[in-house]
Amino acid sequence: MLTGFNTDIEYGGTTYHVQTEDRGGKNPLIESLIYVGGEILASRRTEYRNLLEAGADENAIRILMERQHRAIVEAIRSGRIDLLTQPAASDEGDTTVVARSPLAASAGKVESSRSLDEVIAQWLEEQRRGVTLKVQVEGADRLLAGQPFAVTVKTLNQDAGHGVPAQVEIRFVSTATKPMVLANGSTDASGVFKAGGTLPPLDKGTGILVVTARAGNSVAEAKFLVSKA
Missing domain, CATH: 2.60.40.730 (SOR catalytic domain)
Known part of the structure; x- marks a missing residue:
């Protein structure tokens, strides 16, 4: 089990706390929780069993964990809270989201060409097929x-x-x-x-x-x- 990440982000007068951890064990997945005022606003979970079966090492999993954490942090900093509360795409990367609060509805939006799910799914696909x-x-x-x-x-x-x-x-x-x-x-x-x-x-x-x-x-x-x- 790898050491996780914790980051506080201020946006629009609200403090968001992002916590990302490697759950490891029998159900290998990376979980990110987004808190506001001690309550969970949303969560992201990315399974990586397929990466382990493909021979991914600890460093590859650490990079995936850091990428998921940074993508969430940047989404908040850019005002794209909607990326964290919208339903996630159901594919092999299986990144899930659970919305806990309507706070995101009041957040401003900044144009983005790719959703958080697309960013992470792209990374998973690259790891499966290998990257030059x-x-x-x-x-x-x-x-x-x-x-x-x-x-x-x-x-x-x-x-x-x-x-x-x-x-x-x-x-x-x-x-x-x-x-x-x-x-x-x-x-x-x-x-x-x-x-x-x-x-x-x-x-x-x-x-x-x-x-x-x-x-x-x-x-x-x-x-x-x-x-x-």
């Missing part, structure tokens, strides 16, 4: 040793072109020193990861910034030269 990952990096055109850097990493489905969540690691590799991890973590639900800091000094040899992204069994990598200051 592609990584794009902004801000790595001119890297100087010993100087600050800031990059934005985007992880994409190479075939479909849209962002997918992934684990990202950024390393500094040099012919003169041991490899050094500068940043690591998960992208957001749209496949974006931002990192920054100061590059190690480089007195001799050649330096490379290596950005590695992993989603399921797919790995993508990008390398950038680090010049001497």
